[in-house]
Amino acid sequence: MQSLRRHLVLAALSLASTSLATLPSLAADGPRIGQPAPDFTGTDSNGAQLRLADLKGKVVVLEWTNDGCPYVGKWYSSGAMQQLQRDAASLGVVWLSIASSAPGEQGYVDAKKANDDTASRHAAPAHVLLDPQGVIGHLYRAETTPHIFVIKPDGTLAYMGGADSIASTRISDMQKAEPYAREAIEAVSAGKPVAHPVTHPYGCTVKYSS
Amino acid sequence: MMLRLLSLPLLLALLGAPVAHALESPPVKTPHAEVTLVSETSAVAPGSSFRLGLRFRLAKGWHIYWINPGDAGEPPHLDLTLPQGATASPIAWPTPQRIPEGPVMTYSYVGEVLLPLTVTAPADVSAFPITAKASWLICEKICVPEEGAFKLDLPIGAAGSSPEARIFAAADQRIPTPSPYAASLSPGAALTLSGADISQASVHDAVFFPGTWGAIEDAAPQTLTVEDGKFTLALKPAQSFDAKVALSGVVAITDAKGAQRFLAVSAKAEGGAADAAGAAAKSAPVLAPVGSAPTAKSLAAPGPAAPADIGVAAMLLFAFLGGLILNLMPCVFPILAIKAVAVAKLAGNERGAMRAEAAAYTGGVLVAFAGLGVALMAFRAAGSIAGWGFQFQSPTFVAALAFLFVAVGLNLSGVFEIGGGFVGAGGGLADRGGRLGSFFTGFLAVLVATPCTAPFMGAAIAAALSSTPIVTLGVFLALGLGLAAPYLLIALTPGLARLLPKPGPWMAILKQVLAFPMYGAAAWLIWVISQQAGPDGVLATVSGIVLVGLAAWLVGVTQMREGRARTLGRGAAALATLGALAILYGVATAPLPPAAALAATEGESPFSTTRLAALRAEGRPVFVNMTAAWCVTCLVNERIALSSDAVRNAFTLRNVAYLKGDWTRADPAITDFLREHGRDGVPLYVLYPPKGEAPIVLPQVLTASVIIEELDRFGS
Numbered sequence: 057m058q059s060l061r062r063h064l065v066l067a068a069l070s071l072a073s074t075s076l077a078t079l080p081s082l083a084a085d086g087p088r089i090g091q092p093a094p095d096f097t098g099t100d101s102n103g104a105q106l107r108l109a110d111l112k113g114k115v116v117v118l119e120w121t122n123d124g125c126p127y128v129g130k131w132y133s134s135g136a137m138q139q140l141q142r143d144a145a146s147l148g149v150v151w152l153s154i155a156s157s158a159p160g161e162q163g164y165v166d167a168k169k170a171n172d173d174t175a176s177r178h179a180a181p182a183h184v185l186l187d188p189q190g191v192i193g194h195l196y197r198a199e200t201t202p203h204i205f206v207i208k209p210d211g212t213l214a215y216m217g218g219a220d221s222i223a224s225t226r227i228s229d230m231q232k233a234e235p236y237a238r239e240a241i242e243a244v245s246a247g248k249p250v251a252h253p254v255t256h257p258y259g260c261t262v263k264y265s266s
Numbered sequence: 267m268m269l270r271l272l273s274l275p276l277l278l279a280l281l282g283a284p285v286a287h288a289l290e291s292p293p294v295k296t297p298h299a300e301v302t303l304v305s306e307t308s309a310v311a312p313g314s315s316f317r318l319g320l321r322f323r324l325a326k327g328w329h330i331y332w333i334n335p336g337d338a339g340e341p342p343h344l345d346l347t348l349p350q351g352a353t354a355s356p357i358a359w360p361t362p363q364r365i366p367e368g369p370v371m372t373y374s375y376v377g378e379v380l381l382p383l384t385v386t387a388p389a390d391v392s393a394f395p396i397t398a399k400a401s402w403l404i405c406e407k408i409c410v411p412e413e414g415a416f417k418l419d420l421p422i423g424a425a426g427s428s429p430e431a432r433i434f435a436a437a438d439q440r441i442p443t444p445s446p447y448a449a450s451l452s453p454g455a456a457l458t459l460s461g462a463d464i465s466q467a468s469v470h471d472a473v474f475f476p477g478t479w480g481a482i483e484d485a486a487p488q489t490l491t492v493e494d495g496k497f498t499l500a501l502k503p504a505q506s507f508d509a510k511v512a513l514s515g516v517v518a519i520t521d522a523k524g525a526q527r528f529l530a531v532s533a534k535a536e537g538g539a540a541d542a543a544g545a546a547a548k549s550a551p552v553l554a555p556v557g558s559a560p561t562a563k564s565l566a567a568p569g570p571a572a573p574a575d576i577g578v579a580a581m582l583l584f585a586f587l588g589g590l591i592l593n594l595m596p597c598v599f600p601i602l603a604i605k606a607v608a609v610a611k612l613a614g615n616e617r618g619a620m621r622a623e624a625a626a627y628t629g630g631v632l633v634a635f636a637g638l639g640v641a642l643m644a645f646r647a648a649g650s651i652a653g654w655g656f657q658f659q660s661p662t663f664v665a666a667l668a669f670l671f672v673a674v675g676l677n678l679s680g681v682f683e684i685g686g687g688f689v690g691a692g693g694g695l696a697d698r699g700g701r702l703g704s705f706f707t708g709f710l711a712v713l714v715a716t717p718c719t720a721p722f723m724g725a726a727i728a729a730a731l732s733s734t735p736i737v738t739l740g741v742f743l744a745l746g747l748g749l750a751a752p753y754l755l756i757a758l759t760p761g762l763a764r765l766l767p768k769p770g771p772w773m774a775i776l777k778q779v780l781a782f783p784m785y786g787a788a789a790w791l792i793w794v795i796s797q798q799a800g801p802d803g804v805l806a807t808v809s810g811i812v813l814v815g816l817a818a819w820l821v822g823v824t825q826m827r828e829g830r831a832r833t834l835g836r837g838a839a840a841l842a843t844l845g846a847l848a849i850l851y852g853v854a855t856a857p858l859p860p861a862a863a864l865a866a867t868e869g870e871s872p873f874s875t876t877r878l879a880a881l882r883a884e885g886r887p888v889f890v891n892m893t894a895a896w897c898v899t900c901l902v903n904e905r906i907a908l909s910s911d912a913v914r915n916a917f918t919l920r921n922v923a924y925l926k927g928d929w930t931r932a933d934p935a936i937t938d939f940l941r942e943h944g945r946d947g948v949p950l951y952v953l954y955p956p957k958g959e960a961p962i963v964l965p966q967v968l969t970a971s972v973i974i975e976e977l978d979r980f981g982s
Contacts, residue, residue: 200337257337260408261337261367261370
């Protein structure tokens with residue numbers, strides 16, 4: 057009888073483990089709002105390794121950037137992106153600028169150039185991640201520069217999309233546009249729901265390799 | 267005299283220089299484009315409408331975007347300043363091309379394009395000067411925002427055709443017209459157009475361009491199914507997709523002769539009734555609900571609508587047959603070892619006991635299949651990806667199974683007997699006589715058989731999963747009955763049972779011989795681990811097996827003793843087993859190596875949806891092979907059919923592109939591709955004929971002649 061019970065327990069366990077084996081699976085179709093944001097480990101422009109999972113407990117912003125893209129140019133030459141980064145930092149948000157351009161493509165930066173760019177344009181990200189192989193970019197299906205993702209302290213994705221609502225390279229359009237990224241960052245920091253969690257990311261395509 | 271000198275210029279000034287009326291503005295020349303504002307009419311008749319257009323001549327390799335640029339880009343903007351009282355319509359956008367840029371899809375124009383709009387002149391106009399400012403984003407690999415200013419001064423008079431009227435006519439060829447067909451949208455984003463004149467000849471290929479971003483995934487392939495009277499494009503819904511909101515856009519149809527039509531379409535889902543798939547539609551891509559039967563002559567896996575069409579009875583029959591065939595599949599072979607030993611033991615029993623054990627075996631199979639079905643449904647409902655054979659995608663499971671098979675082999679080799687501890691309980695369970703042993707034999711058979719999706723099984727399961735839970739469960743149980751049937755048959759038919767050999771010393775020899783298929787299966791699993799977790803994974807697994815061996819020996823050597831020795835033996839065995847389990851945990855949590863490419867042979871490229879779309883856009887035929895390291899049917903097909911000289915030569919001759927998708931660790935893009943073709947597991951072989959014709963799904967058991975036959979159907 058004892059061994060029978062043991063065997064039945066084993067049977068139940070094996071069935072359970074079969075079912076559990078499905079769990080380690082992957083995010084369906086790239087990142088989704090409300091689901092855990094895909095974890096990654098990246099190297100920043102100072103050589104440090106950074107893992108997204110280690111940032112749990114903080115609001116994290118991912119900003120795909122390419123300094124040659126006129127849309128990114130609009131945001132940085134107007135000072136708006138830098139201001140947003142500083143405002144976010146004052147809310148305790150960890151801002152990660154990510155360069156996924158492949159070597160030889162527009163927007164590719166090595167560590168020195170990344171730091172020089174950050175200094176010269178007075179940007180204020182917490183880290184600049186160098187992603188020349190496009191690993192993080194493909195993981196998040198980053199399509200454009202800029203492309204903004206906002207991750208809640210519990211690790212789930214709260215916003216993915218454009219920096220604001222008007223897809224243009226004109227600075228004058230920024231005043232008329234709805235500032236989706238800013239709104240999302242403020243909402244998540246205040247623990248409120250994001251009004252527009254999925255918006256159209258606009259910009260130049262991310263210059264992945266091949 | 268001075269007066270005369272002065273009067274001449276004055277006279278000239280009074281007469282005025284003749285007014286030059288141009289019908290095309292001076293060009294704005296940028297490094298990548300030449301742009302003008304052009305009029306279709308030679309003169310403006312007061313109160314009438316005429317057309318203006320922004321004309322682009324783009325440098326080679328550069329493109330500008332459609333009103334919905336797609337995943338990236340920006341459409342051109344035009345600001346017109348017209349005389350008072352005149353009005354202008356929005357631009358009537360000609361249908362663009364689908365141009366992938368890396369992983370994203372854009373809708374853009376190359377070469378020459380005219381963007382026309384209609385202007386209405388007031389009745390009391392005496393002059394028609396026009397100024398315009400336009401800005402556009404032009405891209406090749408990088409993007410450059412450009413702009414220009416334009417001036418036109420149109421004469422007033424009777425309307426006529428300007429010299430540029432012909433380019434307006436050319437643009438008209440691609441401007442969409444209202445669709446004559448009724449359009450409907452399924453909750454799974456399948457767009458259907460119905461009309462009496464739709465047939466395979468009139469709709470050879472079709473593509474949908476969404477009018478706005480966000481409803482569908484632009485880069486996803488659009489599977490076309492055509493029948494007499496309607497055609498369906500299976501689109502992939504994006505995160506914000508809402509079937510109740512009208513989906514508008516343009517459908518570009520090419521007929522069998524290559525002529526194209528562009529239809530402006532708007533469709534939304536019928537209100538009300540949510541079908542079984544509907545509830546899950548928002549959280550996960552699902553198969554489209556039941557449609558009507560596909561044309562009998564198309565061999566093509568008809569696409570998402572088809573599997574549900576089979577009808578419940580047919581589904582159950584196919585599932586049963588699938589289960590029967592599973593007995594023949596290479597990966598069920600190791601279990602035969604266990605089964606054969608069990609059958610050998612039965613030979614000496616009473617008929618009644620034999621039946622009871624066969625029933626127990628069937629019970630084990632059915633319980634396992636039911637459990638899998640329930641688990642699969644639960645995860646499907648939860649919206650995660652769960653394809654058939656999912657267990658084998660986890661290296662932990664594969665390693666655990668390797669441990670189990672080695673333990674069973676050791677038991678069969680006589681290293682230890684049952685009754686000792688829980689190590690080798692799997693084999694011990696199955697090896698155990700009586701009903702319980704048979705029950706667990708059946709159970710084990712199912713676990714190992716799952717990755718081999720036999721013909722019929724894949725489609726039946728995919729169909730079942732899009733039906734009601736009862737049907738799903740029924741299909742799984744029918745599968746189980748099929749798998750158990752041969753064994754049941756032997757038990758129930760006394761005649762057959764009498765054919766079984768009488769017990770004797772040969773049974774012990776047989777038992778030891780049958781250990782070797784178990785070791786062989788463990789070797790295969792170690793190979794699978796090498797694909798999934800690299801050399802480190804192999805070392806870990808083999809070390810675990812050593813520990814399992816140690817545990818088995820400890821149990822065996824202390825089994826016959828009494829008291830303390832036995833307890834010590836068991837304890838040490840337990841420790842060794844814990845060690846093996848710890849290794850399993852290590853395998854589970856170790857960082858995975860970059861997806862190991864299955865040995866890529868010359869001429870193969872890794873599968874990606876954009877690569878497929880690009881190759882099809884080129885008009886090349888494409889052969890897609892979806893495979894996985896743990897799928898034995900796949901590997902057999904690759905070694906035999908796909909590697910044969912005849913097939914390789916045929917591919918080269920017909921310029922067939924070979925795309926291989928590796929599903930060893932469950933790539934979601936491949937899972938979606940499988941679902942789109944009504945399958946839930948590998949292998950899947952899809953042949954795309956040249957010039958964008960409908961794809962053909964090849965059978966899961968491939969032979970070189972099947973492939974070559976299909977290739978021959980293309981013509982040259």
